[in-house]
Amino acid sequence: MALCSPQLQKFLLNNICCNYVCNKASSKNVVVKGGEGRVFCSAIAIDAPASLAGVSGIRWGSVKLKGAREEMEDDVVIVQSDALDGFSFAAVFDGHAGFSSVEFLREELYRECVAALQDGRLLKGKDVKAIKQALQEAFENADAKLLKRLETNGEGDESGSTATAIFIRNDMLFISHVGDSCLVLSRSGKAEILTDSHRPYGNNKVSLQEIRRIREAGGWIVNGRICGDISVSRSFGDMRFKTKKNEMLRKGVEEGRWSEKFASRIQLKGDFVTALPDVFQVELGSDAEFIVLASDGLWDYVNRNDCSFSFSADGFRSSCPDGSESTFTRQH
Secondary structure (H helix, E strand, C coil): CCCCCHHHHHHHHHHCEEEEECCCCCCCCCEEECCCCCCCEEEEEEECCCCCCCHHHCEEEEEEECCCCCCCCEEEEEEEEEEECCEEEEEEEEEECCCHHHHHHHHHHHHHHHHHCCCCHHHHHCCHHHHHHHHHHHHHHHHHHHHHHHHHHCCCCCCEEEEEEEEEECCEEEEEEECCCEEEEEECCEEEECCCCCCCCCCCHHHHHHHHHHHHCCCCEECCEECCCECCCECEECHHHCCCHHHHHHHHHHCCCCCHHHHHHCCCCCCCCECCCEEEEEECCCCEEEEEEECHHHHCCCCCCCHHHCCCHHHHHHHCCCCCCCCCCCCC
């Protein structure tokens, strides 16, 4: 697998700092990639041939692009270890209103997931229902801790972040997804979109469910944004739509965004934004070629339904023929 198709490669190489990472990890070592530079999309490409077992058989590429914005609020994390029954971890975080939520999650989310999975014992047990419940618990625990952290940072920290995280082995994939990043699997040359975007607009089934949930919680939507503010309906942080909704209403009145009469009619019944993830299990057979996990910024340039963006398997493997680490960097 190569990280880039000709079209995407040209775009990436001319605009970003690009890191290709291939790394072996023994059962005694955990290798973490990510969080080193704030170079606005983040993407991870993964190749896990069915003929290769364990962490050493999984090849990774990651890239981050700041674009024209003043601050990079995305990040990627890759944790490679043989300890979790052969599963490795990867996640893409798409932050907004600051970087502090991403900064917290890139360290804490993995720890919460591992703890909820009982240090990997649940993965060995193959009880899918228990695994799903554990990962949902991990995301909600991480969000509760983040909200406490944001409160200590002061009222000015209104940051939040989406997160799409995976545990992957050569034959199995578990996805935990909150927000609007997207994971695409190439299977026999055809793209399979494995996640749905959590957004408060659109006519698809997921969007309509999100819109109904928000309204039932007492929220409202203006021009595709919750309370005229945020365009994603599930995320970590964003405490003004969770623990600080009353404060948000008062602030809106003070700033003239809505009237006091309007605010008095709002009946708060729940969180407008939630960190409860969608959790899926996907089997990876010999027809599974590669996976691309990226924030929404990438998919603005690449058609996620079209595997002609497809990354050449031979290209990536030839870049790291022996599994050793290889890094390429280019900056503007």
